[in-house]
Amino acid sequence: MKVLVPVKRVIDYNVKVRVKADGTGVDLANVKMSMNPFDEIAVEEAIRLKEAGKAEEIVVVSIGVKQAQETLRTALAMGADRAILVTAADDVHTDIEPLAVAKILAKVVEEEQPGLVLCGKQAIDNDMNATGQMLAALLGWSQATFASKVEIDGGAAVVTREVDGGLQTIKSALPAVISVDLRLNEPRYASLPNIMKAKKKPLDEKTAADYGVDVSPRLAIVKTSEPAVRQAGIKVGSVDELVSKLKEVGAI
Amino acid sequence: MAVLLLAEVVNGQLALDAVSKSVSAVASLGDVHVLVAGQGGDAAAAEAATLAGVSKVLFAGDHGFCHTLAEPVAALIVSLSGGYSHIAAAATSDAKNVLPRVAALLDVMILSDVTAVIDADTFERPIYAGNAIQTVKSSDSIKVFTIRTTSFEAAAGGNSAPVEALGTAAETGKSEWIEDKVAASDRPELTSAGIVVSGGRGVGSEESFALIEGLADKLGAAVGASRAAVDSGYAPNDWQVGQTGKVVAPQLYVAVGISGAIQHLAGMKDSKIIVAINKDEEAPIFQVADFGLVADLFDAVPELTSKL
Numbered sequence: 001m002k003v004l005v006p007v008k009r010v011i012d013y014n015v016k017v018r019v020k021a022d023g024t025g026v027d028l029a030n031v032k033m034s035m036n037p038f039d040e041i042a043v044e045e046a047i048r049l050k051e052a053g054k055a056e057e058i059v060v061v062s063i064g065v066k067q068a069q070e071t072l073r074t075a076l077a078m079g080a081d082r083a084i085l086v087t088a089a090d091d092v093h094t095d096i097e098p099l100a101v102a103k104i105l106a107k108v109v110e111e112e113q114p115g116l117v118l119c120g121k122q123a124i125d126n127d128m129n130a131t132g133q134m135l136a137a138l139l140g141w142s143q144a145t146f147a148s149k150v151e152i153d154g155g156a157a158v159v160t161r162e163v164d165g166g167l168q169t170i171k172s173a174l175p176a177v178i179s180v181d182l183r184l185n186e187p188r189y190a191s192l193p194n195i196m197k198a199k200k201k202p203l204d205e206k207t208a209a210d211y212g213v214d215v216s217p218r219l220a221i222v223k224t225s226e227p228a229v230r231q232a233g234i235k236v237g238s239v240d241e242l243v244s245k246l247k248e249v250g251a252i
Numbered sequence: 253m254a255v256l257l258l259a260e261v262v263n264g265q266l267a268l269d270a271v272s273k274s275v276s277a278v279a280s281l282g283d284v285h286v287l288v289a290g291q292g293g294d295a296a297a298a299e300a301a302t303l304a305g306v307s308k309v310l311f312a313g314d315h316g317f318c319h320t321l322a323e324p325v326a327a328l329i330v331s332l333s334g335g336y337s338h339i340a341a342a343a344t345s346d347a348k349n350v351l352p353r354v355a356a357l358l359d360v361m362i363l364s365d366v367t368a369v370i371d372a373d374t375f376e377r378p379i380y381a382g383n384a385i386q387t388v389k390s391s392d393s394i395k396v397f398t399i400r401t402t403s404f405e406a407a408a409g410g411n412s413a414p415v416e417a418l419g420t421a422a423e424t425g426k427s428e429w430i431e432d433k434v435a436a437s438d439r440p441e442l443t444s445a446g447i448v449v450s451g452g453r454g455v456g457s458e459e460s461f462a463l464i465e466g467l468a469d470k471l472g473a474a475v476g477a478s479r480a481a482v483d484s485g486y487a488p489n490d491w492q493v494g495q496t497g498k499v500v501a502p503q504l505y506v507a508v509g510i511s512g513a514i515q516h517l518a519g520m521k522d523s524k525i526i527v528a529i530n531k532d533e534e535a536p537i538f539q540v541a542d543f544g545l546v547a548d549l550f551d552a553v554p555e556l557t558s559k560l
Binding site for chain 2: 011016017019026097098099102121122124125126127128129130131132133134135136137138141142143144145146148158161162163164165166167168169170171172173176181182183218219220221222223224225226227230232233234235236238239240242243245246249251252
């Protein structure tokens with residue numbers, strides 16, 4: 001089975017986000033960018049499937065600006081076999097919407113014919129939590145979202161999902177789209193030899209136009225603003241003082 | 253203009269807090285029709301009909317809609333979509349699973365975690381784990397979105413809207429439900445509790461989480477946890493408060509041994525009163541706390557529990 005893993009280049013998890021003064025968005029110029037953390041978990045899971053003999057080939061694909069090539073190289077260094085870069089924007093501030101991303105991915109799936117798509121449940125930039133579900137819809141495939149455990153069992157995937165009430169297990173017929181949650185695994189670091197080897201792995205370059213997909217946004221950004229700031233209150237010196245303060249404000 | 257609102261139903265019970273707040277979130281957009289899907293949801297449908305602002309309840313009681321599996325429920329919503337300008341639901345894990353699939357089938361975008369409805373096309377939502385708020389205007393013919401319910405007041409009761417029964421689910425052959433592992437608890441539900449006591453990495457172990465639970469039980473509170481505590485295995489995933497967990501806004505939020513990472517703050521900063529107990533006086537949680545106590549939680553929490 002071939003596994004396709006879409007990966008997104010996003011602002012690094014540890015970077016403090018700054019809203020641009022003119023309200024047009026978040027400042028991404030000269031900011032450290034990395035692979036979306038949820039996508040790293042998806043890449044790791046694909047590699048583990050391959051190591052367990054359940055998958056033969058791992059293809060990673062990224063849709064966005066040219067610089068996403070670095071993100072793909074990271075995935076290749078972790079252990080993916082080859083990569084596809086689909087350039088769909090020139091400006092690093094342009095975020096391709098999940099619907100357009102899903103449409104391009106559906107075309108890639110048509111060409112590559114994977115048995116499984118493993119993706120992160122959401123990207124930590126737009127926090128939309130949508131691409132996997134949208135891709136499954138466009139392909140008419142089953143979907144298993146927010147996975148914390150994945151078992152491939154013949155023609156189906158048995159997936160334990162993190163849901164509001166706890167955990168839910170479902171069995172989804174393959175081919176399927178599985179979106180992964182935080183607790184599925186801990187992604188490996190790429191070793192130096194593997195980083196060197198990754199430079200020689202194949203990376204195909206395409207554009208959104210090659211797939212005939214219109215990536216123009218459906219949502220116009222009216223403005224981006226800082227969230228309301230909550231003022232710090234007071235420090236109390238003891239548990240007794242805390243209890244009396246809480247009684248004073250009627251909280252207990 | 254009418255709104256189709258997918259109701260959150262848990263074990264046949266209407267999630268009243270989530271649904272009533274969603275109803276008030278969409279009330280300005282037109283007539284509100286609530287969809288209750290799943291066999292045994294009769295009582296949930298009847299309860300949804302009592303919410304002020306609901307003009308009709310659609311009840312799809314077929315077995316195939318149970319457990320809100322994405323494939324049949326999305327197909328049902330798409331089959332109903334013709335008469336609606338908006339399709340919405342509270343931003344629960346079920347809705348986040350189903351509605352993006354609906355949106356793609358309708359060839360429209362999804363808007364997740366909407367915190368304000370400005371007009372029929374314009375919505376506010378948090379991005380970057382709540383570090384920025386984006387206002388977006390949709391050009392799609394049908395707007396599909398999930399609602400962050402902590403931003404809205406609950407709709408009142410006293411209504412008696414008609415309940416209309418819908419047909420059966422088509423067999424999709426895509427996914428089947430196997431089991432739910434839901435911890436039974438007498439505590440209030442986390443997202444609608446009046447008081448929440450949460451523990452973080454500082455709690456140190458699954459065993460020590462009993463301290464947090466003891467304080468919560470004394471207060472009649474729900475128990476929450478930071479992502480660090482869940483990742484470390486101290487607490488189950490359904491306790492996680494934060495951008496990728498649950499978003500809460502209780503009257504009182506007590507954060508114990510939680511440093512206050514931005515993604516945690518995104519999940520609780522709208523709480524009315526925030527108390528932080530942490531031995532690190534530099535912890536960012538103190539910047540949002542109304543009352544901060546710099547202390548070792550292993551001393552302070554038992555003392556607090558005994559003095560309440």
